[in-house]
Amino acid sequence: MTTLREDLEPQAAAPATPRPVPRSATGVDRLFVGGARAVGATVLAITGGIGLFLAVQAVPTLQRYGLAFFTETQWQPEADVLGIASVLVGTVTVAAVALAVAFPLALTTALYISEYAPARVRPGLVSMVDLMAAVPSIIHGLLWAVLLQPYASGIARWLHTYLGFLPVFQVDTDPTAAMWEQSRYTASAFVAGLAVAMMVLPMACAVMREVFAQAPAGEREAALALGSTRWGMIRAVVLPFGRGGVIGGTMLGLGRALGETIAVVLIVSPSFELKVRPLEVGTNTVSALIANRFGESSASQLSALLTAGLVLFLLTLVINTLAAVVVARSRSGAGTDL
Amino acid sequence: MTAVPESPARPGTAPVAPTGQTWVRPPADDLPPVRAPRRRVSGSTPGDRLVTVGSFVAAAACAWVVCFRLLPWGTVPGVLVVTFLAYLAVVAVATSATQPGPQVMDRVVAAVVTGGAVLVTAALVATVAFTFVRGAGALPHLNMWVDDMAGVGPRDPLTVGGVGHAIVGSLVQIGLAVVVTVPLAIGTAVFMTEVGGRFARVVRTVVEAMTALPSIVAGLFVYTVLIATLGVPRSGLAAAAALSVMMLPIIARAADVVLRVVPSGLREASLALGASRWRTVWHVVLPTARPALSTALILGVARGVGETSPVLLTSGAATFFVFGPTDGVMNSLPLFIYTAVRSGEPLLVERAFGAASILLLLVLALFVVARRAARRRPSR
Known part of the structure; x- marks a missing residue:
């Protein structure tokens, strides 16, 4: 049913003037932009x-102790001797x-999740x-x-027994003694490092998996079509493409x-001894120092x-920033725009 | 592609035929079809499976000889490691008998990669299982869930006292921290993605930098400012402040990442239809990002509820129920676990494992909720 209404025909007289589009926000938007900026400023503050x-x-401490703050190994406030050399070394050892x-x-x-796992379990x-x-x-x-400490100390003793000629695996005891001194192998940077590894692992793995999954399907198929094995494809396509993610994820960890x-x-x-013997009892890290002494x-x-x-903080900041740069560079730049 | 049988009757080879004679091409049906074997590109043959099983048996036998007869390595990790290494060697040798070099490499790498994944899975399962197995002694007692530790000595049996006060403390502290951080974090993320400008870039840089702040330093900051300088007593409020300081950059950054991947086509469509920027954010951007946003938030909360070091410096450790955040010292699950383990008393360690199981249950519940939220699609 169609009816023609004469009075709804276009009048064709008024010249079309473009609607003014202000560059700055108006009305509610002004409130919105202002409010968002205020929140951003709060968080920035x-x-x-x-x-x-x-x-x-940090200024008074650095003025008082100077560069010795970075070279002194002991932390003895009562003797006015403060330094972070040994805890820094311990921190790096645990992280390593x-x-x-x-x-x-x-x-x-x-690699298993992105390349080998059946689609159902992925x-x-x-x-x-x-x-x-x-x-x-x-x-x-x-x-x-x-x-798990006893198991870890067993592994530490094994490493000391068979690889003890390397300075890194030195422990100040005899590993082959009939009654081996388990206490020399416990509470060490090695055991702490194993526990920390359990937390680092999922972070690094998540970043790597995301980057591997982004490896271009065309190049994967090209490699397979040229007759490469699955490992050949991974080595030629997935790993070179995901190198940034591997490095960046590791650094985030x-x-x-x-x-x-x-x-x-x-x-x-x-312990405030300056040493790089991860298997041996006793070490300290910056964060453990704070938790024990505050x-x-x-x-x-x-x-x-x-x-x-x-x-x-500065150490982690530098590492995280480098990681972010490396990960960002490895992205293919594929957008998510519609 | 089927192979064409060679035949002397092909038209292209006709010149050899003497003139005057007519060659008739035999009908193709008479010739038996010749098929080239198809190359296998996936799956495994019975031979492959036999190699796998045989190699495993051989490796286990090798490991038995090495660990129990030759060297004193007869422990569970020792046997497993030797079995795995022997398996790699046997698979390499067995495959190289029939396959070329790249195939051998492929099989070995597949075994290494699968072994790594299995180890990681086992580690996670062991973490969760050990916690619950050791917590099983304390968990069945109802008083573990609803009582506090007031007047309970370190050697009192597990039927007395519990961690109810720590559960309450954890919920109060994380609740306060969420109330403070979530609006701020989402507001900041909206500001960084939807408003933009030079100032937004400064905010983004600083927020990203602060995600590197170790949690203990966040705790130390709040301790120094609130407790040591301003004289605020150790309380749930101070703990919530420390948790907020730690969580704010993490959640803000996660929300920023989520909002940035909202397709800009949706935004432009909304703006082109005449919606204001505020309406675009409220009715288009946030609903589109809602599943991912809630996942990011819940995971941030799960991280916060299990974090010990900020709480350790700021909340003190009460042994009784405290509900008000300003009512002085308060306890929380991670802090209870920490103090109980440090005491070294076997029964307290038992309680610590019970508390750890409850904490893990809490995190698991949050995780499941986050998964559900991620799967939910916004209603059209």
Whole structure:
């Protein structure tokens, strides 16, 4: 049923003038933009404030102790001797052990999920890795400190027995004695590193898996069509494409490993000896130092602890920034636009 | 592609035929069809499976000889490692008997990759299973869930006292932290993606940098400012502040990543239809990102609820129920576990495992909720 209405015909008289489109927000939008900017400024003030606060707090400590703060190994506030050399070395040692364990496992797990797993189990494996990332660090620390320590010390003794000629695997005891001294192999950077590896692994694995999954399907198929085996395809296409993700994911994990506190505090027995012997009892990290010493501190010691925290923060910041740059470069640039 | 049988009657080869004679091409049906064997590109043959099973048996036998007869390595990890290495060697040798080099490499790498994945799976299962097995002693007692530790000595049996106060403390602290951080984090993410500009880039840079802040340093910051300088007593409020400081950059960054992948075509369509920017954000961008956004938020909360180090410095450790965040010292699940383990008392360690199981259940529940949220599609 159609009716023609004469009066609805276009009048054809008024010249079309473009609707004014203001560049700045008007009406409700002005409120929205202003509000969003205010929230952003608040968050900037909070987060940036922490960084500034740490930097300002570090000034008196650095003025007082100078460069010796970085070379002194002892932390004896009563003797006015403060330094972070040994805890920095301990931090790096724990992180290195964690990465040495976590990197190969993360790489193989990521490769398995993206290349080998049957399509039916793949989503389950992905959520398994995500779940592993969500397990609180206190639980890893509890398990390794109470349950798994004897096994870890057994592995440490094995490494010492057969690879003890390498300086890294030195322990100051006799591994082949009839009654071997288990206490020399416990509470070490090695055990702490194993616990931290459990936390680093899922982070690194998730980043690697995402990058592997983005490897272009055309190039994969080309490699397979040219007769390569699955490993040949992975070596020629997936790994070169995902190199950035492998490096970036590992570095993100390293950032987490450096800052990990609770698992390390529960496992290691504090020692301020400057040594790179991960298998031997006793080590210390910056975060463990803070957790152990904050309660008994005066104002100046708090400032020193904050300085140690700042050094740790700067270390992780540099590593995370590098990781972000590396990961961002490896992205293919495929957009998500409609 | 079927192979064409060679025949002397092909028209192209006709010149050899003497003139005057007519060659008749025989009908193709008379010749038996010749088929080239198809190359297998996937799956495994019975031979492959036989090699796998045989190699495993051989490797296990090797491991037995090495670990129990030749060297003193007769422990569970020792046997497993030697079996795995022997398996790699046997598979390489057995495959190289019939297959070329690249195939051998392929089989070995597949075994290595699968072995790594199995080890990681086993590690996760062991983590969860060990926690619950050791917690099984304390968990069945109802008082473990609803009582507090007031007046309970370290050697009192598991039928007395519980971690109810720690559960309450954890919920109060994380609830406060969520109330503070989630609006701020989503607001910041909206500002960074939807408003933009030079200032937004500064905010994004700083927020990304602060995700590197170790949680213990966040705790130390709050301890120094609130407790040591301003004189605020150790309380749930201080703990919530420390958790907020730690979670804010993490959640803001996750939300930013989620909002950035909302297709800009949707935004432009909304704006082109005349919607204001505010309406575009509220009715298009946020609903589109809602599943991913809730996943990011819940995972951030799961991270916060299990974090010990900020709480360790700021909340103190009460042994009784505290509900008000400003009512002085408070406990929480991670902190309870930490103090119980450090005490070294066997019964307290038992309780710590019970508390760890409850904490793990909490995280698992949050994780399942996050998965559900991620799968839900926004209603049209």
